[in-house]
Amino acid sequence: MATIDLGKIRFNWQGAYNNSTAYVINDVVSSGGNSYICKLASTGNAVSNGTYWDLMSQAGTNGTNGTDVGTVITTQGDVLYRDGSGLQKLGAGTSGQVLTTGGSGANVSWTTPSGGSWSKRSTNGSGSFSGTTLDLTGFTKTTRIHFSDLTPSANGQVFCARAFLAGSLISTSIHRSSYLSVNGSSVLVGTDTSQDKWRLNGGHSMSGSTSQAYQELTIQNPQRTTTVKTIMNALTFIAQDGESYPTVVSHGWMAGSVPSVSNALTGLRFYMHGGGNFVCDWVVTELNQ
Numbered sequence: 001m002a003t004i005d006l007g008k009i010r011f012n013w014q015g016a017y018n019n020s021t022a023y024v025i026n027d028v029v030s031s032g033g034n035s036y037i038c039k040l041a042s043t044g045n046a047v048s049n050g051t052y053w054d055l056m057s058q059a060g061t062n063g064t065n066g067t068d069v070g071t072v073i074t075t076q077g078d079v080l081y082r083d084g085s086g087l088q089k090l091g092a093g094t095s096g097q098v099l100t101t102g103g104s105g106a107n108v109s110w111t112t113p114s115g116g117s118w119s120k121r122s123t124n125g126s127g128s129f130s131g132t133t134l135d136l137t138g139f140t141k142t143t144r145i146h147f148s149d150l151t152p153s154a155n156g157q158v159f160c161a162r163a164f165l166a167g168s169l170i171s172t173s174i175h176r177s178s179y180l181s182v183n184g185s186s187v188l189v190g191t192d193t194s195q196d197k198w199r200l201n202g203g204h205s206m207s208g209s210t211s212q213a214y215q216e217l218t219i220q221n222p223q224r225t226t227t228v229k230t231i232m233n234a235l236t237f238i239a240q241d242g243e244s245y246p247t248v249v250s251h252g253w254m255a256g257s258v259p260s261v262s263n264a265l266t267g268l269r270f271y272m273h274g275g276g277n278f279v280c281d282w283v284v285t286e287l288n289q
Helices: none
Strands: 012-016 027-031 035-039 051-056 079-082 087-090 098-100 108-112 118-120 126-131 131-137 143-152 158-165 174-183 186-195 213-219 231-238 244-255 265-273 278-289
Touching: 126 131, 131 278, 213 265, 265 278
Parallel strands: 012 027
Antiparallel strands: 027 035, 035 051, 079 087, 098 108, 118 278, 126 278, 131 265, 143 213, 143 278, 158 265, 174 186, 174 244, 213 231, 231 244
């Protein structure tokens, strides 16, 4: 019976190919990242010679030709996309920009939204508040402020605001407003002139723990210094007499009989007239202009 040497039935790893080494059948070498197996005894015949060698395994991509994600995007905020030839990096845009597609066959890009869309501010953007005053500042664009679950600490209080002009809080009598409030079939129309505050709920005081007011203010072009600044204010709340009042209040400000136009409206301080506390949830958004 024939004798079989099992020790010969295996691959023999020989490391990197050496032109001066004598190789026999089943020797395996590496070259250029690939592996080759000897199929005919050979010395000095390169692995590219198919008479003596067969390709056993082929190297994959080593990450230097733009197909390795880790070498394409390297910085926080990078976006990975494919152009006509391979993977590409789009570096982070600036704050407030949005990712835009150019359609089929085009690359993506960062763009600044055109007018008409609203975005949450990165500073003073949202939160909940409980205290005596709430300062929202840094107005640069047309701004909306939304209040919900607004509750004063006691009956008879009026929700108010004072203006920050060019960064300084104004407590003198330059605030001016007019209001229209509807309660059932009755309509209350009023005007506050030369006041040290804006009464945001018109001519009504609020009930304490039973109040659940919702309010929205829109500040138009607060940085404008050629015309008087205006605020549109709309809210619904429970008044001290227990009635619900949908109210629309428009605000401007006056310096005596002359509109104050030379300073930007940079912020508002909200508080309850009479020094009481209040609780609310709030969010600030800006118009992308």
